[in-house]
Amino acid sequence: MEALDFSNGRVFSDRGRLYTASLCPGRRIYGERLTNIAGTEYREWDPRRSKLSAYIASGGRCVPISEGSRVLYLGASSGTTPSHVADICGDGRVYCVEFAQRMFRDLVGTCETRPNMMPILGDATRPEGYSVFVDGVDVVYQDVAQKRQAEILCTNMEAFGARYGMVAIKARSEDVTASPEEVFRSAEEVLRSRGLRILDNRGLEPYERAHAMIVVERC
Ligand SMILES: C[S@@+](CC[C@H](N)C(=O)[O-])C[C@H]1O[C@@H](n2cnc3c(N)ncnc32)[C@H](O)[C@@H]1O
Incomplete structure (x- = not known):
């Protein structure tokens, strides 16, 4: 998971997919994929939905x-x-x-x-x-x-x-x-x-x- 160089590194990218670190681990808002890495939960951010x-x-x-x-x-x-x-x-x-x-x-x-x-x-x-x-x-x-x-x-x-x-x-x-x-x-x-x-x-x-x-x- 790589932090992108804007928004103080709070948007992430991994193998061509975008993510934000969830403020509310375990909860999906629109069926998005959740990924846990080293204790942080990342929510996939779909460019076709946002x-x-x-x-x-x-x-x-x-x-x-x-x-x-x-x-x-x-x-x-x-x-x-x-x-x-x-x-x-x-x-x-x-x-x-x-x-x-x-x-x-x-x-x-x-x-x-x-x-x-x-x-x-x-x-x-x-x-x-x-x-x-x-x-x-x-x-x-x-x-x-x-x-x-x-x-x-x-x-x-x-x-x-x-x-x-x-x-x-x-x-x-x-x-x-x-x-x-x-x-x-x-x-x-x-x-x-x-x-x-x-x-x-x-x-x-x-x-x-x-x-x-x-x-x-x-x-
Ligand atoms: C394209 S959708 C927004 C999607 C949302 N931004 C997202 O990415 O999750 C447009 C929304 O704007 C709302 N809307 C349209 N005109 C508005 C207005 N004058 N004031 C407040 N909301 C409005 C519509 O009801 C609709 O829910």
């Missing part, structure tokens, strides 16, 4: 999340990727926002496995609705797969004083008539116009079709 894993598996190394990070995670669904983010954050905190009641119920169960995950039933387009639960954060991670993803990222980074942002843009949700490349380019323009520097913009094929991960830092 866009953040797909980004790393595609060579992405701009992951501004590490031990102690406070992360606002928008579009948490049932908590698959947030649970790996929580493994990375350790003593930090992951505020998990989801607006679909059905997914939120499963998310609450996932959050019960990790003391650093907080489930929030809220709409990512209305940060004022959950600001009472969220202190300042270091990073906003956004995967809501709806229109105006770049704007939603900026609004939340501004509302919670985040220095870094990551957004998994789904081209088909933004505009079915435009090419994915056009959609990703116009998302970059929005992010720059709101005072953000692009650190990476990387397509997620072959794991996710017509998706890109854009990583930004406040200038």
Whole structure:
């Protein structure tokens, strides 16, 4: 098991598979494979089930999340990727926002496995609705797969004083008539116009079709 050289070495690789060290040994969140080595339990992180894993598996190394990070995670669904983010954050905190009641119920169960995950039933387009639960954060991670993803990222980074942002843009949700490349380019323009520097913009094929991960830092 080799620690990768970002996120303070809290993401691991072994024979082409990615892992995080589990904060809750013995518990699976989505049927993932568990491996014990020298007293540490590692959870396999499947790039076909998680866009953040797909980004790393595609060579992405701009992951501004590490031990102690406070992360606002928008579009948490049932908590698959947030649970790996929580493994990375350790003593930090992951505020998990989801607006679909059905997914939120499963998310609450996932959050019960990790003391650093907080489930929030809220709409990512209305940060004022959950600001009472969220202190300042270091990073906003956004995967809501709806229109105006770049704007939603900026609004939340501004509302919670985040220095870094990551957004998994789904081209088909933004505009079915435009090419994915056009959609990703116009998302970059929005992010720059709101005072953000692009650190990476990387397509997620072959794991996710017509998706890109854009990583930004406040200038
Ligand atoms: C692609 S899924 C997220 C998967 C999750 N990030 C993961 O990797 O485990 C998108 C989620 O965003 C949620 N969503 C969409 N629009 C939202 C909004 N405005 N506010 C909060 N959640 C939203 C959907 O209900 C859905 O669960």
